[in-house]
Amino acid sequence: MVRRNASLAQQITLELLADIKDGRIGRDGGALASENELSQRFQVSRATVRDALSKLELAGVVVRRQGVGTFVNPRASHQAAAIQGWADEANSFMEMIRSAGHQAEAVVLEVQVHPAGHIAALLEIPAASPVLAIEKVFLASATPAIHCINVVPLSLVEASFIEQAAALFEAAESPYQFLARCCHRHVHHQQSEIRATAADERLGRLLRCTAGAPLLQVEEIGYTADLQPVFYAMNHFSGDVVTFRQVRQPVLSIDRLSPNATAATSE
């Protein structure tokens, strides 16, 4: 149950999360123990407990109310039919689909090495520089749900893996895994652009929808901690099977005016 090399806060986060998911605490929006109680139970400082709770709050799992307590968000789709989380809890589409209760299957359409071309600028490499590209379709209970193309600069692959790069890329569950194992790179964050597009003839065939059907398009660039772009992805989601859910809270919001207060700004 306890993980080595994980911070105390992280361990507590996961422990509480498991308790919530299994319904041991906070059923139907019930309250968690107070921060003081938790800090005693886990034998850590209150700051550490708060750290753990903050992560759960950020993920939308719990809601904190000053002066009242911390409550489980009953609408957090722990077991929802729709796919949520999206790179929060799940790092691969396989996990996403599985956690949505579907049987997940990945079909690799093609793995090839070709010049970066128009992706070069996004990966900050020369256009003629070779990249490793894989094209997949993910099935959720046998229904095509996601089409994706993942691209990694070949120059990142370690010399010892370069011969079998295509095979390893194909075998990996996700580009993150491949990058970690074969490129010694860890994706620190991603920048995404989300659009709606119409399926072309080919995508329509692959995702079993008519050409012109609206698809959710997510274009992503993954960066390491030192801001080097290390992978590119173009994903298309068939709307019927997959729904994106997201819990949003203000992060940098400037005005948190109290009710009726009009001016709270001074020079």
Place this chain on the structure above:
Amino acid sequence: MVRRNASLAQQITLELLADIKDGRIGRDGGALASENELSQRFQVSRATVRDALSKLELAGVVVRRQGVGTFVNPRASHQAAAIQGWADEANSFMEMIRSAGHQAEAVVLEVQVHPAGHIAALLEIPAASPVLAIEKVFLASATPAIHCINVVPLSLVEASFIEQAAALFEAAESPYQFLARCCHRHVHHQQSEIRATAADERLGRLLRCTAGAPLLQVEEIGYTADLQPVFYAMNHFSGDVVTFRQVRQPVLSIDRLSPNATAATSE
């Protein structure tokens, strides 16, 4: 410059953000001062500085590298043409469009009171219960960019405002503002579902695209801190003008394996 009623951390966050946006620090991915330096400069503890930096990191404005320093993310679209942030920094579409460098204009198509109908379940009110609904189109530099329908249960509106509810709803810059002023409710977080849909004839006319054109659909429910649903929104975005950008970092990710490490889990 300094805001009353704002926490020290929040003040520092905003100060650093302004410095970054104006290019006074961290140009082209440069480093910020170290946490110790900042804590001395602002005369606060290092924990408070870390609090402030964490918010900037969460917003994708800076990147922190252990053992190295904190750096400005040069790709954070502070002044990008595309609309980003999305309820992080901007709480209204007007602000979103303006911060994207466009001239923002809102056209109200209709304000009316009608039974909740199919929205009732989402707002957790009876289907016959009346709701206040407003339909708007937002223009970015005279081009239709966003169509939105906002719905608030009429029962939430304070008695003293109920006569002019429709007018106030129409005048408010955002449903958040209206809820705060006229309902004494503050939206604590929102749950969104993102899909791609095809424009129907009416939406096509309003957003100046052909019927069947793909549109990004964002359906949102806003909740107060005590988990009461207080507003519903159905938004459609015309893809050409508005692009969603998002910086994503793992929140609850379980495996942060070090390179080459395979098993880091013990029982």
Place this chain on the structure above:
DNA sequence: AAGTGGTCTAGACCACCAT
């Protein structure tokens, strides 16, 4: 008034990276 979460401090030690 009592209990909750929110903020802040001063200090400690660790893991990581550069040199």
Place this chain on the structure above:
DNA sequence: TGGTGGTCTAGACCACTTA
């Protein structure tokens, strides 16, 4: 080895809600 960010502590006080 020195400096950086990452984690953690023990304690304090504040703001808010509820009774």
